[in-house]
Amino acid sequence: MSAQLIDGKKIARDIQQDIAKKVAAMTQQGNPTPGLAVILIGDNPASQIYVAHKQKACEQVGFYSEKIMLSHDTKEEKLLSIIDDLNKNPKIHGILVQLPLPAHINNQTIIERISPLKDVDGFHPYNLGRLAQGNPVLRPCTPYGCLKLIESTDIILKGKDAVIVGSSMIVGRPMALELLIAKCTVTVCHSQTQHLADKIKKADILIVGTGKPELIKGAWIKEGAVVIDVGINRLADGSLKGDVEFETAKERASFITPVPGGVGPMTIAMLLSNTLQAATLNKGLFE
Ligand code: GUN
Numbered sequence: 001m002s003a004q005l006i007d008g009k010k011i012a013r014d015i016q017q018d019i020a021k022k023v024a025a026m027t028q029q030g031n032p033t034p035g036l037a038v039i040l041i042g043d044n045p046a047s048q049i050y051v052a053h054k055q056k057a058c059e060q061v062g063f064y065s066e067k068i069m070l071s072h073d074t075k076e077e078k079l080l081s082i083i084d085d086l087n088k089n090p091k092i093h094g095i096l097v098q099l100p101l102p103a104h105i106n107n108q109t110i111i112e113r114i115s116p117l118k119d120v121d122g123f124h125p126y127n128l129g130r131l132a133q134g135n136p137v138l139r140p141c142t143p144y145g146c147l148k149l150i151e152s153t154d155i156i157l158k159g160k161d162a163v164i165v166g167s168s169m170i171v172g173r174p175m176a177l178e179l180l181i182a183k184c185t186v187t188v189c190h191s192q193t194q195h196l197a198d199k200i201k202k203a204d205i206l207i208v209g210t211g212k213p214e215l216i217k218g219a220w221i222k223e224g225a226v227v228i229d230v231g232i233n234r235l236a237d238g239s240l241k242g243d244v245e246f247e248t249a250k251e252r253a254s255f256i257t258p259v260p261g262g263v264g265p266m267t268i269a270m271l272l273s274n275t276l277q278a279a280t281l282n283k284g285l286f287e
Pocket residue numbers: 096097098099100121141142170267
């Protein structure tokens with residue numbers, strides 16, 4: 001079997017075009033333009049690229065956007081006060097603080113300071129709690145994007161064995177909650193998991209987000225599995241590799257995401273979708 005590629009770039013483009021149409025219609029009717037604020041602290045090159053992509057996408061769909069660049073040594077208090085202002089700002093419907101943060105800033109304190117109504121990352125305990133209750137509001141972008149990619153294959157999720165590799169707050173944990181809502185039987189593997197290969201061999205649906213290039217060997221993939229690779233790793237020779245050994249995995253899977261062009265564009269599309277949702281749900285609340 002040679003897998004069909006899941007074209008995340010195209011699926012994301014379709015979602016963005018739909019959002020752009022909705023933005024044009026809502027602003028024509030006199031509604032406020034959806035606004036996103038992105039905060040970047042320090043000079044992590046990967047974060048700089050992600051933030052630039054997010055801003056460009058905002059422009060493409062007609063959002064208002066603000067980019068707030070802070071130096072690496074910014075004090076936590078300063079960041080909190082910026083978030084307080086953005087929470088009150090009527091032009092801003094979504095706030096995103098790009099992670100990772102410098103070590104002197106407490107992630108949890110920052111995440112909890114963002115109003116849950118403007119938490120377009122879906123990381124606030126309110127939004128993660130709603131997801132855990134099976135009643136999500138703003139959903140973490142990468143897992144939500146992965147779910148859309150799986151749904152694009154038209155496979156039936158109900159009753160399938162899903163295996164997730166990686167238990168981060170950004171990907172693995174919320175992914176497990178999404179797939180539970182979809183009625184999969186979910187296994188979450190992490191750095192202490194024993195017999196990883198045996199678990200992966202049972203996966204009808206495999207989602208990998210570990211940041212370890214080609215950790216998952218093609219030979220471990222179950223025949224016909226759907227493989228979603230969240231990893232994007234730059235090797236010393238400059239090439240990009242996923243967390244899954246693509247060439248061999250594609251001979252066993254039924255569907256697989258490429259790296260790049262799979263999950264990456266979907267994270268941005270779902271961020272735009274969340275911002276539009278926040279602007280619609282909370283219309284007029286901050287004026
Ligand atoms: N860093 C890597 N992925 C993400 C994400 O989805 N949101 C934020 N805020 N930071 C990230």
